[in-house]
Amino acid sequence: MPFIHVEMIEGRSREQKEALVKEVT
Incomplete structure (x- = not known):
């Protein structure tokens, strides 16, 4: 599930x- 991975990243x-x-700061 690359989508979930991308969202997590x-x-x-x-x-x-x-x-x-x-x-x-």
């Missing part, structure tokens, strides 16, 4: 980006 990427932004 996208969700993780968003959370990771937010976490990185919080860490950077």
Whole structure:
């Protein structure tokens, strides 16, 4: 099920980006 995998990756990427932004600021 590649679709679910992609969705999970996208969700993780968003959370990771937010976490990185919080860490950077």
